[in-house]
Amino acid sequence: MSGGVPARVDESGWQARLRLGFRRGPGRTVLADRMREGPLAVQRPFYPEGEVCHVYLLHPPGGVAGGDTLDIETTVGEGASALVTTPGATKFYRSVGAEAGQHQRLRVESGSLEWLPRENIFFPGANAELTTRVDLIGGARFIGWEIHCLGRPVIGERFEDGRMVARFSIWRDGLPLLHERLAVDGEESLNRPAGLRGRAVVASLYATVDETLDLEPLREAMSGEVGITVVDGLLVARYLGESTEQAGNHFIHLWKQIRIAALGREPCSPRIWNT
DSSP states (O other), rough: OOEEEOOOTTTBBBBBEEEEEEEEEEHHHHHHHEEEESSSSEOOOOTSSSSSSSEEOTTTSSSTTTTOOEEEEEEETTTTTEEEEEEOOEEEEOOSSEEEEEEEEEEEEESSSHHHOOOEOOOOOOOEEEEEEEEEEOOOOOEEEEEEEEEEGTEEOOOOOEEEEEEEEEEEEEEEEEEEEEEHHHHHEEEETTTTTSSEEEEEEEOOOOOTTOOHHHHTTTTEEEEEEETTTEEEEEEEEEEEHHHHHHHHHHHHHHHHHHSSSOOOOGGGGGG
16 A cells, blocks of 8 residues: 655654555565655665565655654565665754654564665764664564764765764564664764764674674675674674765675575665666
């Protein structure tokens, strides 16, 4: 089912919601449930590799301002397989005080989900909070990443003022596998030696894998620029640097290397990554 109702615009900004439900159909996964409110949408599903449903998330305004809230809920049913990405970066603009929020709830019920958005860019003066919760049920499998860029280092712009809080958690059958929180409040916290050490780009990749996965070839391929570990069947990769392009290229390469181990599939890049 699909449908949409324009969200109200008031002093608090856009209140946008998107709900996606994937289920196993004859020969392929279908986008069986789609509900939207406000400026969030998806393009029609693509099937470049047959069974897996590729979907592109769209946010037409092109950015998130103070007071805006984006709520995204995705459910992948038993035996279904979905890959979700975005056509471009999500930009969080300077705020005069009101907080911007993006909240994502991803539920995988013995299926597989690949959650591979482009980067988040936080302009100086932004006030943003992001939360992502992944619930894995039974033998569900997951690969996902987040790439955060504080300021715009390509033009020498730093996140000298502003606030950003990002939370990411993964649960399996109600038990926590991972819970992380990144908080940056102006340049002082950005420069802490025990924090980001003045770097503008911080990124993490997560994947459910077998504990026996050999990490050495993966580490060698990253040339020491990405740290990789596996704990309790969850692979976690970290990047800390100055380039969203470099972080994205590293993660795409890593995704291609681990997709067979994590999901039992050969890599098949979304078409939009080539545009």
